[in-house]
Amino acid sequence: MTKRIFRSILAVSLTVLLASLILIVGVLHGYFQERVKVELESRTAYIAHGIENEGMDYLTSGLPADCRITLVDRDGAVIYDNWEDASKMENHAQREEIHEAMMLGKGHAARYSETLAQKTLYYALRLEDGSVLRVSDTQYSVWLLVLQALQPVALVLLLAFVLAMALAARVSKQLVMPINAIDLNDPEGVEGYEELTPLLSKIRSQNRQIQRQVMDLKRRQEEFAAITENMNEGFLVIDQETRVLSYNSSALKLLHGERPAEEGESVFSLNREAGFRRAVEEALSGRRSEQLLEKDDECRQIMANPVEQNGTVAGAVLVVLDVTEKEQRESLRREFTANVSHELKTPLTSILGTAEIMQNGLVKPEDIPHFAGNIHREAGRLIGLVNDIIKLSRLDEGGAAGSWETVELYGLSGRILEQLAPAAEKKQVTMELKGESAAAKGVPQIMEEILYNLCDNAVAYNREGGRVTVTVESTPDGSRVTVSDTGIGIPQEMQGRVFERFYRADKSHSAGGTGLGLSIVKHGVAYLGARLELKSQPGKGSTFTVTFPPVRA
Numbered sequence: 001m002t003k004r005i006f007r008s009i010l011a012v013s014l015t016v017l018l019a020s021l022i023l024i025v026g027v028l029h030g031y032f033q034e035r036v037k038v039e040l041e042s043r044t045a046y047i048a049h050g051i052e053n054e055g056m057d058y059l060t061s062g063l064p065a066d067c068r069i070t071l072v073d074r075d076g077a078v079i080y081d082n083w084e085d086a087s088k089m090e091n092h093a094q095r096e097e098i099h100e101a102m103m104l105g106k107g108h109a110a111r112y113s114e115t116l117a118q119k120t121l122y123y124a125l126r127l128e129d130g131s132v133l134r135v136s137d138t139q140y141s142v143w144l145l146v147l148q149a150l151q152p153v154a155l156v157l158l159l160a161f162v163l164a165m166a167l168a169a170r171v172s173k174q175l176v177m178p179i180n181a182i183d184l185n186d187p188e189g190v191e192g193y194e195e196l197t198p199l200l201s202k203i204r205s206q207n208r209q210i211q212r213q214v215m216d217l218k219r220r221q222e223e224f225a226a227i228t229e230n231m232n233e234g235f236l237v238i239d240q241e242t243r244v245l246s247y248n249s250s251a252l253k254l255l256h257g258e259r260p261a262e263e264g265e266s267v268f269s270l271n272r273e274a275g276f277r278r279a280v281e282e283a284l285s286g287r288r289s290e291q292l293l294e295k296d297d298e299c300r301q302i303m304a305n306p307v308e309q310n311g312t313v314a315g316a317v318l319v320v321l322d323v324t325e326k327e328q329r330e331s332l333r334r335e336f337t338a339n340v341s342h343e344l345k346t347p348l349t350s351i352l353g354t355a356e357i358m359q360n361g362l363v364k365p366e367d368i369p370h371f372a373g374n375i376h377r378e379a380g381r382l383i384g385l386v387n388d389i390i391k392l393s394r395l396d397e398g399g400a401a402g403s404w405e406t407v408e409l410y411g412l413s414g415r416i417l418e419q420l421a422p423a424a425e426k427k428q429v430t431m432e433l434k435g436e437s438a439a440a441k442g443v444p445q446i447m448e449e450i451l452y453n454l455c456d457n458a459v460a461y462n463r464e465g466g467r468v469t470v471t472v473e474s475t476p477d478g479s480r481v482t483v484s485d486t487g488i489g490i491p492q493e494m495q496g497r498v499f500e501r502f503y504r505a506d507k508s509h510s511a512g513g514t515g516l517g518l519s520i521v522k523h524g525v526a527y528l529g530a531r532l533e534l535k536s537q538p539g540k541g542s543t544f545t546v547t548f549p550p551v552r553a
């Protein structure tokens with residue numbers, strides 16, 4: 001900018017300088033021409049006066065030879081010339097100035113010589129005797145004058161040029177200085193000239209606008225970050241080159257990725273599983289894609305959607321979900337359905353077979369009670385199974401088992417042991433109730449099922465002549481019921497699994513059970529917000545402890 005201004009100022013100065021020079025030379029030339037003319041006239045008049053008084057002698061009396069003097073008689077023949085031999089000169093009657101003087105008394109003429117680049121001015125005056133005196137003087141052309149004065153003119157031009165340069169440099173610097181001094185962030189602090197005011201106020205208003213937009217963007221980004229950061233789902237935005245533009249911490253967690261080291265790192269640096277790569281590539285080629293990533297008991301679902309801009313794919317949005325639990329539930333459900341079908345089929349096949357034999361008359365009348373007993377037992381198992389399934393599904397759906405009440409656990413345990421007395425007697429198992437009265441809040445039916453199943457198992461998985469001890473106590477943690485037996489126990493590695501549906505630790509001992517009892521216990525305990533613990537040693541016995549939440553006064 002400084003250079004441009006400098007060049008412009010210099011160009012203007014030089015143009016003005018040259019134009020002034022030409023004008024001045026023109027004006028001076030006109031002025032000098034006029035002066036020469038006037039001087040020529042007065043000199044001619046002066047010489048004419050001399051001739052009139054002194055005759056031809058005046059001409060030879062040593063007049064200065066700087067101008068040409070010619071005397072012509074009335075016929076035009078040259079009588080005298082101070083520069084040339086008069087006798088050799090041709091007749092001058094037809095010369096413009098002489099002709100004019102003969103006719104009018106005086107005559108002017110100017111003739112230009114190309115070769116000498118000079119102009120000769122003539123002035124002729126008719127004398128009293130009819131002869132004509134002509135005096136001429138040369139006048140140099142403008143260019144010749146300039147050419148002659150070339151050295152000083154060049155010097156002046158050079159000086160003027162240098163001066164113009166210096167001034168142009170100074171002025172352009174002064175003009176640009178306030179503009180350069182503008183601090184775009186703080187245009188207020190500039191002491192510029194008046195013409196800068198609109199520019200400064202424009203910068204100020206644009207600064208304010210930019211500031212507002214930046215704040216707005218920041219706020220939106222913070223909102224967006226707050227929303228995505230609180231999401232359990234992983235969220236990633238990538239561009240066409242797979243560079244990560246935005247992500248939340250759930251995405252890193254679910255993809256087991258490290259925080260991108262630098263901006264613009266490829267999304268593949270977060271996860272290199274084939275399914276993930278497929279989802280990204282499909283989305284970037286414009287197709288929505290869903291993939292399941294399974295690794296180390298974890299299951300994640302990737303949903304990749306292309307982002308289109310002006311008809312081309314500009315990037316993709318990836319959502320990562322943790323579907324481990326869903327997948328586990330799904331597989332449990334499948335397993336449960338298969339188990340239920342199997343569990344139902346066994347007693348039904350037995351009932352069907354027995355009924356068929358009886359129908360075909362293959363059973364002796366005295367054996368009928370035995371076969372009918374079989375059918376009764378299997379039907380009873382079926383009903384027990386169906387009831388357990390109903391209980392479980394009720395607990396799965398979140399209860400509907402009844403209202404919450406305060407239940408006295410010592411009394412409840414006593415009633416359950418009474419119910420189990422025949423079975424215990426059959427196995428010669430001694431049952432004992434210890435402890436004190438303790439209350440807990442819960443759904444009575446669920447509490448009864450929990451304690452019943454635990455006591456039932458304690459008898460069922462006991463040895464002949466064994467012992468079952470139920471202890472009820474009130475602790476600072478809440479009321480606690482401990483069901484302890486001296487039975488077969490559960491091996492350590494199976495202790496976690498006995499609460500699964502249809503899981504039986506010892507198949508040989510659980511002929512009568514449905515395999516759902518401990519599942520009902522586990523779900524019931526969870527429903528009531530109680531705590532369940534199992535301690536067991538194979539061959540020595542097991543202890544199940546249920547601690548109900550403390551009852552608030």
Ligand code: ADP
Binds near residue numbers: 457458489503518
């Ligand atoms: P089941 O109807 O077979 O009794 P449960 O869910 O009540 O089903 O129990 C699951 C399995 O856990 C049983 O098959 C049994 O192997 C084991 N089990 C439960 N309680 C006891 C216990 N008190 N002592 C030893 N094993 C037990």
